[in-house]
Structures are given as C-alpha cells and as structure tokens.
Amino acid sequence: MYIIEGIFHSGSTYTKEFADKxxxxxxxxxxxxxxxxxxxxxxxxxxxxxxxxxVREIWIKE
Structure with a gap:
C-alpha cells in the first residue's frame, strides 16, 4: 500500500475536486x-x- 492511498477519501467529492485542481x-x-x-x-x-x-513522501510504500 502506498501512502497516497491513505491521503484521499475514497468516493467523496474531495476526489473530484482534487482531480480538477x-x-x-x-x-x-x-x-x-x-x-x-x-x-x-x-x-x-x-x-x-x-x-x-x-513527492518522495507521497509514493513511499508501507
């Protein structure tokens, strides 16, 4: 599991908003x-x- 997976809230509007950004x-x-x-x-x-x-903090594999 990569740290980025825990950063976002799956299924929320936050995903779309962040993707747009x-x-x-x-x-x-x-x-x-x-x-x-x-x-x-x-x-x-x-x-x-x-x-x-x-970016190195985001892609660390736990």
Missing amino acids: IGVSSSTLTFIKKGRQYPSFSVTYRIGEKLDMD
Whole structure:
C-alpha cells in the first residue's frame, strides 16, 4: 500500500475536486490512488504541490 492511498477519501467529492485542481479526471485519480496507474512526473509534482508534501513522501510504500 502506498501512502497516497491513505491521503484521499475514497468516493467523496474531495476526489473530484482534487482531480480538477491537478488537471486530471476523477477516474484517473482513482486509478492512481489504487496503484492501477502511475502518474506522469508533472501530475506527481502537482499532487505534491497541492498537498504541500515532497513527492518522495507521497509514493513511499508501507
């Protein structure tokens, strides 16, 4: 399990709102959260910026 999975609230409007903020669809963000899709560097960077986290902290596998 990646830390990013625990950051988001599955099934909430927060997922769509956050996806809009980083410029991806909510389905893409869901795939990223579940580890079914890996984001590009630019999407990874935007996720880190919006969460105010270093990208290395987000993708650590627990």
